[in-house]
Amino acid sequence: MGTSGADQSGSLDHVGRYEEALARFADGLQELHIDCDAPAFRDIAEKAKNAGRVNLSVSAISEALSGRRLPSIDFTLELVRQLSGNDAVIQQKWRDQWRATKQLQRRAQPTLRERRRAQSARSEISAEEVEDLRTQEIALRREVERLQEEARAASFLISKAHADAERVIASAREEAARILASADKNLLRVRNHAAELLHAADEALGRSLSREEAPIETLRNRSSLRLVLLGPPGAGKGTQAAFLAKYLQVPHISLGDLLRHHIGKQTDLGRYARDRLNRGKLLEDELTLQMVLRRLKNSDAQRGFILDGLPRNVHQAALAADSVQIDTALEIAVPEQETLLRLTNRRVCTRDSSHVYHLIYNPNKSGDTCDICGAPIYLREDDSEGLIRQRLAVYRQLASPVVDFYKERGIVSTISGMGKVHEVTERAIKALAVIA
Structure with missing residues (x-):
């Protein structure tokens, strides 16, 4: 058996x-x-x-x-x-x-x-089986009645245990308050550390660029600064876009952020986009461009902008070229092995996806748990090696023609995405100043 x-x-x-x-x-x-x-x-x-x-x-x-x-x-x-x-x-x-x-x-x-x-x-129950079930039901009801009697007899013990439970609950509340206070301290520590890193990156970049003819000022004085960021998954486009937008004083316009904005505001375009995404489809190129062009009409984007996530293919690049002038396409290049190293070692908190760690570059200090909230951290399925290689294959198929599209117009500048964040930012600013 x-x-x-x-x-x-x-x-x-x-x-x-x-x-x-x-x-x-x-x-x-x-x-x-x-x-x-x-x-x-x-x-x-x-x-x-x-x-x-x-x-x-x-x-x-x-x-x-x-x-x-x-x-x-x-x-x-x-x-x-x-x-x-x-x-x-x-x-x-x-x-x-x-x-x-x-x-x-x-x-x-x-x-x-x-x-x-x-x-x-x-699905086929005989009359004899039905009668057996009824007999079992009667027996079960009698058993329930017996258990109810025992439960009533145990009520005194339950009352006695109630006081003990109250003491346990009070102790648990004190422990929860202690854990919450510790989490608040950890959060403050992490925020302070992030602020220190940002300040250090600013100072490092400022010292490096001050040794030359201040390319940042050259770029800030340009009447037109319309940039497109290109690069494979894991190249650091989002990070560099945030720094460049700050230094060059132009808005960072992310296609993903625009989609989330319209979906959150429940605009007509947002409702249509959510329906398409729920059915596993992407927005048509024309509607994607329409959404971006609407954002570019804002006053903060009149002198320039940094496009991140668009164009995804040559058709989108051609459509955009008919409506808006792109001054520079900045390509951030990293080897495929580095992309795998960056993404497969990324770990995300199960409770809050904004808590992100890296086993090599930014390891957490609490084993397999989040330093901020204590929840487990994990490797996202999207960051598995197989899916990353698949995404890279699709990127090569779609993005190479986009790079060639801008190269034909003589506005592509390629930099290495290797090294520290401020070093990559320094390369980007110098390259943009030269191509200007």
């Missing part, structure tokens, strides 16, 4: 692993679909049909992305090919993931079949 219980537990474990693997498989396809600008299912099916390899119906694509079933290996590889191009590395990655999921499916299959048979059998 012990062996039977172990077998049953193992079978259920196979089912759980398979269901988790199938969910990860579907999530990966959804991420790939979104990273490739979320083409419509019918467009994917039409391209596959024209290629003449594997038939991808709209309903089958929907089932694969929602995790309702595991598609065939040929279906999977053709879908990945249509989304990310004929990249041998990506194809092999998905072939390996499909085989691993299929193996778990085979192990779970007997249990799944037995479960379906059991569910079918439970």
Whole structure:
């Protein structure tokens, strides 16, 4: 009997692993679909049909992305090919993931079949079984009555225990107050440390740039300072955009921030964008540009701005060129290995995602917990090596033509994103001053 219980537990474990693997498989396809600008299912099916390899119906694509079933290996590889191009590395990655999921499916299959048979059998209950259930119900009611009697007899003990519970609660409240006070001190310490780092970065950059002809002042005096930031995931575009916006006195305009603003304010564009994103689709290039152009009409952006997150592709770059002049495209280059090092070592607090650590550059001091609030920290799924390599492949496919687009106009300046933050900022300011 012990062996039977172990077998049953193992079978259920196979089912759980398979269901988790199938969910990860579907999530990966959804991420790939979104990273490739979320083409419509019918467009994917039409391209596959024209290629003449594997038939991808709209309903089958929907089932694969929602995790309702595991598609065939040929279906999977053709879908990945249509989304990310004929990249041998990506194809092999998905072939390996499909085989691993299929193996778990085979192990779970007997249990799944037995479960379906059991569910079918439970739907047919005989009159004799109904009578047995009624007898059991009567017995259970009598047992409940007996337990209620025992509960009433135990009421005195409960009353006595109440006083002890009050003392425990009071002690717990004191401990909670102590922990909260400690957390407040830690938060103040972290904020002070961040302020010290920012001040040190400002001073370091100021000392470095003061040795020359003050390129910051040269850039500040320009009548037009319209910049586009380019670079792979993990290059530090957001960090550099914040520093450059401060030093050059122009606004940092992030596509992600604009989307969150419109969604939070529930504007017409925000409601439309939220609906698109909830359905796994990206905003059309024309509407994305419309949202950015509306922001550029604000008074603070008349002399210049720093665009972060746009353009994502050549079509967006061409559309933007028809409406607004871009003076400089600053490309922050980092080796792929550095991107992997930066992102795979990033850890985020489970309670507050603004509490971010890095195992190498900014390690926490509390083991596997957040220094600020004490909650566990973890590696986000988006920061796993497999997904990062996939994002880099998509970036290379979409961003290289954007860089070439601006190079043809002679306005690209490429700097290294390696080193300390203020060193990268210094390179950026010098490069912008030269290209001006």
